[in-house]
């Protein structure tokens with residue numbers, strides 16, 4: 001486990017600090033990483049996928065209970081077809097690898113987002129991975145694919161409205177718990193820490209409801225360059241924050 005030099009020169013390790021239970025990561029900066037090297041954007045996504053593999057494993061190793069990674073937003077379909085296809089290929093590669101090589105793993109895989117848009121092949125790989133891993137007891141890894149916080153809320157509102165319409169629910173029975181229970185993350189704790197590499201200061205539609213009291217750590221590194229040490233830095237920064245949840 002990485003060690004850090006404090007100002008006074010003693011070292012602190014991750015075991016000395018309070019770790020978040022749930023981390024969200026907006027895996028951003030792949031395109032800029034590729035551009036800097038004169039490579040096509042797809043090369044940035046390939047490199048980003050490798051970073052994802054390493055960082056997901058590291059989070060599981062240090063005892064994080066929930067990790068949610070933003071892999072593809074509802075708005076990312078606006079990108080050139082070639083780039084979208086490259087991303088779908090990378091998802092397929094990862095999901096095939098997970099089925100083939102992660103048999104003895106402890107990680108529970110979940111997918112959050114609207115699945116209707118994916119090819120039947122990708123969809124069955126997603127289902128297969130969820131079924132294969134659902135009995136495991138390790139970290140829950142939510143992969144947000146065709147995910148948008150607004151779309152998630154619209155779907156939840158539609159479901160709730162249907163229940164009101166058919167008389168199963170009264171409008172004044174709708175409360176925050178009920179809304180949370182209609183989201184993809186039902187039953188999971190809200191994210192404590194959201195990391196956004198690549199320096200952008202925005203949510204880009206990630207976990208809008210769930211992030212009400214998340215601590216944001218924005219980092220200047222591009223996602224393909226993101227290392228375990230960068231994650232450690234974000235964790236140290238998180239541990240220093242004073243979370244008040246509206247109290248004093």
Ligand code: IPE
Nearest residue numbers: 027028029030031032071072
């Ligand atoms: C994140 O990297 C990956 C996806 C959104 C799928 P980008 O592709 O957004 O990289 P930049 O922001 O253009 O550098």
Ligand code: IPE
Nearest residue numbers: 026027028070071072073204
């Ligand atoms: C957010 O990044 C989505 C993912 C990382 C999957 P974007 O690159 O799509 O966000 P914007 O366009 O910079 O807000």
Ligand code: MG
Nearest residue numbers: 028029030031
């Ligand atoms: Mg981006």
